[in-house]
Amino acid sequence: xxxxxxxxxxxxxxxxxxxxxxxxxxxxxxxxxxxxxxxxxxxxxxxxxxxxxxxxxxxxxxxxxxxxxxxxxxxxxxxxxxxxxxxxxxxxxxxxxxxxxxxxxxxxxxxxxxxxxxxxxxxxxxxxxxxxxxxxxxxxxxxxxxxxxxxxxxxxxxxxxxxxxxxxxxxxxxxxxxxxxxxxxxxxxxxxxxxxxxxxxxxxxxxxxxxxxxxxxxxxxxxxxxxxxxxxxxxxxxxxxxxxxxxxxxxxxxxxxxxxxxxxxxxxxxxxxxxxxxxxxxxxxxxxxxxxxxxxxxxxxxxxxxxxxxxxxxxxxxxxxxx
Amino acid sequence: xxxxxxxxxxxxxxxxxxxxxxxxxxxxxxxxxxxxxxxxxxxxxxxxxx
Numbered sequence: 001x002x003x004x005x006x007x008x009x010x011x012x013x014x015x016x017x018x019x020x021x022x023x024x025x026x027x028x029x030x031x032x033x034x035x036x037x038x039x040x041x042x043x044x045x046x047x048x049x050x051x052x053x054x055x056x057x058x059x060x061x062x063x064x065x066x067x068x069x070x071x072x073x074x075x076x077x078x079x080x081x082x083x084x085x086x087x088x089x090x091x092x093x094x095x096x097x098x099x100x101x102x103x104x105x106x107x108x109x110x111x112x113x114x115x116x117x118x119x120x121x122x123x124x125x126x127x128x129x130x131x132x133x134x135x136x137x138x139x140x141x142x143x144x145x146x147x148x149x150x151x152x153x154x155x156x157x158x159x160x161x162x163x164x165x166x167x168x169x170x171x172x173x174x175x176x177x178x179x180x181x182x183x184x185x186x187x188x189x190x191x192x193x194x195x196x197x198x199x200x201x202x203x204x205x206x207x208x209x210x211x212x213x214x215x216x217x218x219x220x221x222x223x224x225x226x227x228x229x230x231x232x233x234x235x236x237x238x239x240x241x242x243x244x245x246x247x248x249x250x251x252x253x254x255x256x257x258x259x260x261x262x263x264x265x266x267x268x269x270x271x272x273x274x275x276x277x278x279x280x281x282x283x284x285x286x287x288x289x290x291x292x293x294x295x296x297x298x299x300x301x302x303x304x305x306x307x308x309x310x311x312x313x314x315x316x317x318x319x320x321x322x323x
Numbered sequence: 324x325x326x327x328x329x330x331x332x333x334x335x336x337x338x339x340x341x342x343x344x345x346x347x348x349x350x351x352x353x354x355x356x357x358x359x360x361x362x363x364x365x366x367x368x369x370x371x372x373x
Contacts, residue, residue, distance in 0.1 A: 049359070
């Protein structure tokens, strides 16, 4: 079992900011945004203080799973340029302390969610933390190239938890929000991994470009993008999104598909022949295509959820095109 | 000669910062539980039988 023990000799005393970094505040902010969207889109209104507590519990739960991930993955993180400065591999925080922080925050967030809101939301939060820390981090990430496809469920669940916190139920529309993030994750992460695959190969993480090659990864990005767009448009047919949402998801989806098609046709992720200047140029141009899709995927998801949030806050009428 | 058991200044500052962060976290948690209790009991207290 690969754990943090080899990298936990502290070089300097841990500051409170190092522990905050263990919670991955940037990822936490994304989780807060999607969970809040689920909570606001739900038909029932709850006390705003309880709504804030629900979002806080989801954010702390996400931070807890990030801390558990950084404890377990310290050996991998130490080998990758992007992650070697994290608190555990850099020696600023002991692995055992990251583990303790993760466990304590998990228990606090789940228990508070159960007592303040309801036990369906608490159960979903507990499942999300366990799925990310155990199923994704300890098992999928080191074992299969499908790691981020299946593991993406953990990142997709916060809107369902938010919805469940507000209503005590998790109906189809809540799971539709989950499906959007779930289907969005593979093209998003594989676009990133196409230009960072050297790092993953060095660390022995079986990311798709490392295992199946760049061409197969580009094809799978295109296939997942084709599947993603109908899922993103679907809320306009189920009484969740309005006319604005239909426009944003449709137009944004076309741009997404165009960028995925360009990436498919590029040489992103291929090994360049340094003796051939033209080949090197094509590979670099491909990396730009991968960066473009990666950047747009973030914007697209943010726009989808921001539009839903705005429509529900302003009381816009949902389309319900199937009715 | 410096005392090997004496904590250097940076370590002492870091420890003090951690202690303050834990104290603030605990106080915030206590307040949070109190507020949640009041909000959840609010309606029942207002409508209690006399």
